[in-house]
Amino acid sequence: MIKVTIDNITIEVAEGTTILEATRKIGGKIVPPAMCWYSKLKGSGGKCRTCLVRVAESSAKDPRPMPKLVASCSTPVQDGMVVQNTTSQEVLDARKAIVEFLLINHPLDCPVCDQAGECDLQDLSFEHGVVETRSEEDRREFPVIDIGDSIKLHMNRCILCYRCVFTADQLTDKRVHGVLYRGDAAEISTYIQNVIDNDFSGNVIDVCPVGALTDRTFRFRSRVWFLEPMDAHRECRKCSGKVTAWMFGNEIYRITGRKDQYGELEEFICNECRFEKKDRNDWVIEGPRKIKRQSVISANHYEKLIKPSVIQPIEGKMGKKEEKT
Amino acid sequence: MGRAVLTEKIGIPGIRGFDVYRSNGGYRNAEKALKEMTPADVGKEVTKSGLRGRGGAGFPTGLKWSFLDRKSDKPKYLICNADESEPGTFKDRYLMEHLPHLLIEGIIISSYALGVKSCYIYVRGEFKYIIAILQKAIGEAYQNKMLGQNILGTNFSLDIFLHPGGGAYICGEETALLESLEGKRGNPRIKPPFPAFRGLYNCPTMVNNVETLAAVAPIIGMGGNTYASIGIGKSTGTKLMSACGNINKPGVYEIDLGLPVEDFLYSEEYCGGIKNGKYLKAVVPGGSSVPVLPADLIVHTQKGDKRLLSYESLAEGGFETGSMLGSGGFIVYDEDACMVRNTWNFTRFYRHESCGQCSPCREGTAWMEPILRRIEEGKGKKKEIDLLVSIADKIEGNTICPFGDAAAWPVSSAIRHFRKEFEFHVEHPDIVKNINHGSLIRYI
Ligand SMILES: Cc1cc2nc3c(=O)[nH]c(=O)nc-3n(C[C@H](O)[C@H](O)[C@H](O)COP(=O)(O)O)c2cc1C
Ligand code: SF4
Ligand code: SF4
Ligand code: SF4
Ligand code: FES
Numbered sequence: 001m002i003k004v005t006i007d008n009i010t011i012e013v014a015e016g017t018t019i020l021e022a023t024r025k026i027g028g029k030i031v032p033p034a035m036c037w038y039s040k041l042k043g044s045g046g047k048c049r050t051c052l053v054r055v056a057e058s059s060a061k062d063p064r065p066m067p068k069l070v071a072s073c074s075t076p077v078q079d080g081m082v083v084q085n086t087t088s089q090e091v092l093d094a095r096k097a098i099v100e101f102l103l104i105n106h107p108l109d110c111p112v113c114d115q116a117g118e119c120d121l122q123d124l125s126f127e128h129g130v131v132e133t134r135s136e137e138d139r140r141e142f143p144v145i146d147i148g149d150s151i152k153l154h155m156n157r158c159i160l161c162y163r164c165v166f167t168a169d170q171l172t173d174k175r176v177h178g179v180l181y182r183g184d185a186a187e188i189s190t191y192i193q194n195v196i197d198n199d200f201s202g203n204v205i206d207v208c209p210v211g212a213l214t215d216r217t218f219r220f221r222s223r224v225w226f227l228e229p230m231d232a233h234r235e236c237r238k239c240s241g242k243v244t245a246w247m248f249g250n251e252i253y254r255i256t257g258r259k260d261q262y263g264e265l266e267e268f269i270c271n272e273c274r275f276e277k278k279d280r281n282d283w284v285i286e287g288p289r290k291i292k293r294q295s296v297i298s299a300n301h302y303e304k305l306i307k308p309s310v311i312q313p314i315e316g317k318m319g320k321k322e323e324k325t
Numbered sequence: 326m327g328r329a330v331l332t333e334k335i336g337i338p339g340i341r342g343f344d345v346y347r348s349n350g351g352y353r354n355a356e357k358a359l360k361e362m363t364p365a366d367v368g369k370e371v372t373k374s375g376l377r378g379r380g381g382a383g384f385p386t387g388l389k390w391s392f393l394d395r396k397s398d399k400p401k402y403l404i405c406n407a408d409e410s411e412p413g414t415f416k417d418r419y420l421m422e423h424l425p426h427l428l429i430e431g432i433i434i435s436s437y438a439l440g441v442k443s444c445y446i447y448v449r450g451e452f453k454y455i456i457a458i459l460q461k462a463i464g465e466a467y468q469n470k471m472l473g474q475n476i477l478g479t480n481f482s483l484d485i486f487l488h489p490g491g492g493a494y495i496c497g498e499e500t501a502l503l504e505s506l507e508g509k510r511g512n513p514r515i516k517p518p519f520p521a522f523r524g525l526y527n528c529p530t531m532v533n534n535v536e537t538l539a540a541v542a543p544i545i546g547m548g549g550n551t552y553a554s555i556g557i558g559k560s561t562g563t564k565l566m567s568a569c570g571n572i573n574k575p576g577v578y579e580i581d582l583g584l585p586v587e588d589f590l591y592s593e594e595y596c597g598g599i600k601n602g603k604y605l606k607a608v609v610p611g612g613s614s615v616p617v618l619p620a621d622l623i624v625h626t627q628k629g630d631k632r633l634l635s636y637e638s639l640a641e642g643g644f645e646t647g648s649m650l651g652s653g654g655f656i657v658y659d660e661d662a663c664m665v666r667n668t669w670n671f672t673r674f675y676r677h678e679s680c681g682q683c684s685p686c687r688e689g690t691a692w693m694e695p696i697l698r699r700i701e702e703g704k705g706k707k708k709e710i711d712l713l714v715s716i717a718d719k720i721e722g723n724t725i726c727p728f729g730d731a732a733a734w735p736v737s738s739a740i741r742h743f744r745k746e747f748e749f750h751v752e753h754p755d756i757v758k759n760i761n762h763g764s765l766i767r768y769i
Contacts (some may be wrong), residue, residue, distance in 0.1 A: 046515035047683050049723055068722045074515045097719035101688035134712055137695050160681060179510060179681075182493065184691035186681035 002079035006030055006053075007087045019072035019083055020051055024262065030085050031262075033095075033124050035102070035209050036161035037073035038264060044166045045073035048159065049098045050124060054091050057082035069094055092128075099128045104135040105184070107156045115211025117224040120263055121159065142187055147177075148195035150216050150275045151205060155187050158212035164188065164204040171198045188212070199238055202274040206257045206265050217275050218246075218254040227253055229291060232283040238270035244289050252278050258289065328555060330543045330563045331536070332579045335423045341458065343465035346426040352471060354546040358434045359479045362545075367438035371541060373549025375561030380406055380497075380534030381612065381652040382727075383636045386541075392521040393439055394529040402525045403441040404506070404532040405432055407448040407455075408490050408497035412613035412674055413654030416565035417535035419577040421448075421455050424539070425462035429485065431538040433476065434545055436483050439531055443484050447502050450490045459487055494678040498726050499532040500524075501680065512682045513726035534652075536565055557583030560635035564650070566595075570657035573597035586610070586632045587624050589655070596657065603659040607742070610639055611651020613671050614731030616738030617664070618648050644738070664746050668739040669697035675732035686729040689720040693736055700747060703754030710747045714740050 001012040004022050007030040013022045021039075023031045032053055037045030045051075051073045055066040060080025069091060072083070085091055103125060110116040142155035160179070165188070168177035177196050180189040190196060196204070205213045224246065232245040232255075246254040255274045257265040277283065329335075339345040346352070358367050372387025393401065405428070409417040421428060432444050448456055463485050466472040474482045488506055490496045496505045500514035503525050524530020540562065544552045553561045560582040566589070569575045574597035580589060589595045590605065599605050608623040609615060626632050627646040632639065639650045658667065676690040693716050699705045717733035724730070740747055750757050 046725055049683055049685055052723060071515070071725075094719070094723055098684055098723070101684045101692075101719070104688055104692055134715075135692060137692060140691075159684065160687065162682075181681075182495070183676055183679035183681045184687050186687070 002077060004077040004079075004081045004083065006083040007085050013077060015076075017077055019053060019055075019070070019075050019077055019081075022077055022083075023072065023085065032072050032085050033120075033128070034073055034262070035120055035124065035159060036163060038163050038166070038207060040264065041163060041166040041170065041207065043169075044161075044163055046071045048102070048161055050095060050102075052091060052094050052098070054084040054088045055081060056084050056088075095128050096130060099125055100130060100134070102159050103129065104133065104137070105140045105156075106159075107139060109157075113154075113157065113211040114214040114219060114224075115157070115208075119211060120209035140184060146216070147190055147204075147213075148201065150202060150271065151196075152214050152216050152219065153188060154212050154214070156212075157210050158188055159210055160186055160188075161209055163207040163209070164213055167204050167207050168196050168198075168201070171200050171203075172196065177204070199270050199272070200268050202271045203257065203265065203268045205274075206259070209263065215254060215256075215275070217278070221253050222248060229289040231258065231286040231289045233286065234273065234277065234283050236270060236273055239273060240267050240269070241273060242267060243269050243273055243283075245283055245285065247285075250280055252280055252283070259291075328563060328581060329579055330547075330552070330555070331420065331427070331539055331565065332424075333543075334427070341423065341425060341462070343426060343462070343469055343471075346424075347469070351426055352430055352433075354542045355430045355433045355471070356477055358437055358545050359477055359481055364438045364440060367434060367541075367545065370544055370549035371438065374540075374544045374552040375549075375556075375559060376537065376540055376544060376552070377560070377636065378534060379536035379540070379564065379652070381411070381614070383650060386533065386537055389521070389533075390439060390531065392519070393531050394522045395440060397522075397529050399528040400443065401439060401441045402528060402530045403432065403436050403439055403444040404499070404502065404525065404530060405444060405446040405535060405538055406497060406499065406502060406532055407446050407452075407535045408494075408502060409452075409535070409652075410449055410494040410497055410678075411652055411654055412671065413567065413569060413609060413656040414612040414652040415567045415569075416577050416653055418449075418452060418455060419567070420535055420539055420565065421452075421459060425458050426466070427542055428459075428535055428539050429462060429466050429471070431540065431542040432485060433471065433483060435531075435533065435538050435541050437481055438541075441531070442482060443486065445486050445488050445506060445525075447488050447490060447496070447506060449497075450492045452489075456487065456489055463487060493680075494674075495680045495726075495728060498728060501726070502532065503530065510680075512680050513728070515725055555581050557633065557635050558637055560637060560650075564634070564653055566634065566653045566655050568596050568655040568657065570655075571600045571603065571659035571662065572657045573600055580634055582633075582635045583638075584634045586634055589634055590624075590657065596655075599657070599659050601659075603661065605657065606660045606662055607658040607664060609648075609654070609656040609658075609735075610634075611649045612654030613656070613674065613735060614727075615649040615651040616644060616647070616734045617667075617742065618646075618738075619742045622646050622742070623648075644734070645741075648738070663701075664739050664743040665697070665701050665750050668736055669694070669701045671735045672697050672732070675728070675735075679728065679732065683723075683725045683729070685720045685723045686725075686732060689716050689729070690732050692716055693732075697736070700750050701757070703750060703757040705747075705751045707748065707751045710740060710744065710751070713737075 032051040035048035035050045052069040053072045057063040059078035145153045176191045227246040230245045234241045243255050244258050245252050257269045334340050376386045377383045493511050495501045496511040498513045501511040505511040520530040555562050563579050567577050578595050591598045605620040607619050609617045626641045636650045641647050672694045676694040679686050679690050681687040696709050717737040720729045721733040
């Protein structure tokens with residue numbers, strides 16, 4: 001075990017633990033937001049830069065600070081390391097800048113976005129965003145694409161976290177789902193058939209931190225905050241059958257995997273459970289699921305949230321983004 | 326008069342061919358290394374020579390070699406980084422075009438020192454004719470038993486594979502290069518782990534620039550100490566500079582490190598002065614990624630010392646008043662050049678070449694570019710100049726790879742030193758729309 005101090009709190013963790021994992025062991029406000037890293041996805045992290053922290057002392061042996069802010073999700077702790085997250089103005093400023101970067105091309109069409117109410121980007125901009133955008137550029141636009149029968153890709157909303165890519169890589173051994181082009185022209189794409197041919201492909205929806213990948217069987221049926229999340233299970237040959245059923249009265253509107261307080265899936269679920277079993281009688285309902293994350297679903301903050309930070313529709317742009325499909 | 330350490334044999338008719346190269350003393354240094362020296366001896370000479378990476382970062386090569394995980398039982402690889410795509414830098418191309426066998430010789434010696442049996446040359450895909458030259462040279466080297474099994478009758482064996490890139494600047498970044506070589510998308514990797522431990526196919530890997538590897542051959546020939554006696558301070562040896570822009574004699578020159586910038590710019594031996602008798606306005610001394618410096622600061626440092634072509638002297642003054650030697654792409658601007666247009670042009674490049682993996686670089690480059698274009702076209706606003714500085718500032722230091730810094734520095738340095746010119750663009754839209762306004766602002 002080695003000692004690391006984060007925002008003045010000292011904790012012992014196993015060697016090889018990343019700074020981010022160590023903060024999660026402590027919990028609370030000092031946990032940096034993570035938009036790309038996902039504990040269950042090998043290789044993920046390092047890309048979004050929202051988790052940047054300052055290493056004030058590298059280790060007991062070498063107490064010099066690290067020259068740049070580091071991505072806490074991909075930096076292992078050293079014995080005696082001292083880390084600043086919320087206690088460093090530099091970190092807070094950088095994070096604000098990252099949020100701004102993530103938003104300048106974001107359509108902010110939350111009112112018509114299926115992710116609204118459970119969107120990591122909404123949460124992030126609520127906490128760290130700035131009220132006004134400094135960007136006057138036209139936003140990037142991509143056509144909306146179907147990835148097979150059940151998944152829709154709104155590339156406009158994608159933050160290129162690569163989580164879905166790692167998920168697909170983990171599920172299939174062929175490179176069927178990845179990124180085309182580069183820079184700000186980069187886009188998520190599937191190889192030729194436009195479908196990830198795998199029983200677990202639907203999990204890309206759950207790992208996506210924003211509304212870029214959504215469930216076609218749920219589209220526009222309801223806003224998530226009108227629904228009640230219930231833990232449910234069924235006998236399933238393919239997966240554990242443990243899911244969250246999103247219900248309105250006695251009706252099941254949507255099935256997702258069970259997510260922890262950081263929005264991460266506890267387990268992958270199969271497409272049959274997710275897309276096909278929408279009948280109340282398919283499931284044993286266990287009881288209400290506590291959504292522990294600071295999410296707006298539980299906080300019921302939606303109105304407050306979107307007004308100052310997220311929804312800043314540029315005049316004449318609103319509503320234009322949602323294509324016919 | 327500069328010494329020709331690397332370029333000594335250029336000019337000998339037919340030197341590109343194996344026989345001519347060999348009969349003019351070529352591969353003698355490889356012979357010396359393989360037959361008379363141990364791998365550790367070779368490493369020691371390189372360390373003594375003080376050679377620093379010529380790919381841009383200037384990291385001491387001997388030290389870098391010592392990081393290679395030799396204890397690993399996995400194969401070890403050497404990669405020759407020949408992806409040269411930095412605007413303003415064209416020295417590796419020159420070397421490969423004229424002296425392909427010098428590069429091969431350097432690779433043989435370096436591989437021997439590093440315990441490497443396979444080397445990949447990752448060459449920029451657009452260099453079609455260079456690829457042909459290298460392929461021919463490698464073929465000749467195999468025919469003459471300089472590559473393959475039991476080189477020169479020793480038990481050292483080495484294969485060299487040539488791998489053309491697909492045309493992405495970012496694949497010059499060493500970990501993006503490795504991804505590309507593995508057949509993947511050329512995204513830089515998150516470090517650590519460093520390639521010296523886990524590089525190509527997760528094996529210990531050394532990535533070195535063309536010029537770095539080529540320099541190893543003469544270093545073995547003359548000895549590390551002799552090489553170190555050339556140059557100044559920690560900038561030892563010679564360096565290839567590719568000079569371009571508004572000068573009388575653009576081209577590639579080998580200089581002793583430590584040559585005063587003024588001599589390089591104005592002497593007949595090198596750039597031959599500014600074209601058409603104009604004044605010097607600015608210089609980007611190390612390829613598009615390093616900060617631009619105005620005339621007064623490139624010739625003399627802020628302190629008033631002569632500015633020298635060395636790693637230390639060019640960096641003197643930090644980012645406020647200094648720049649970097651970088652890859653040695655020396656771009657010269659005369660009094661008529663428009664710094665706004667130039668900055669826009671660079672940023673256009675960086676926007677196009679960002680791999681798009683991390684948000685500050687992907688979004689930041691794509692945000693700065695249209696602002697710069699508008700300012701250039703006379704449609705910008707004054708507050709956008711500060712916005713640019715702020716965006717560049719937010720990219721810098723917050724990205725996965727140094728590309729982000731490379732995209733930010735040209736913008737922040739141009740505005741730092743030529744703010745008046747940006748303001749002029751904003752204030753006189755009618756003028757800048759019609760003529761190249763560069764000549765309207767005098768700094769001298
Ligand atoms: C965006 C980017 C592009 C680069 N392009 C090249 C290149 O074309 N050639 C090169 O030798 N090094 C390039 N480098 C530097 C390499 O990452 C690496 O540092 C170098 O090849 C190491 O060789 P050296 O130690 O011999 O200099 C680039 C770096 C970055 C960040
Ligand atoms: S922030 Fe974007 S992804 Fe999130 S709910 Fe709004 S539109 Fe959807
Ligand atoms: S589609 Fe979603 S999961 Fe995939 S890269 Fe974009 S934001 Fe990330
Ligand atoms: S800094 Fe730019 S080029 Fe480098 S990894 Fe990030 S997006 Fe890619
Ligand atoms: S979570 Fe660490 S960089 Fe995205």
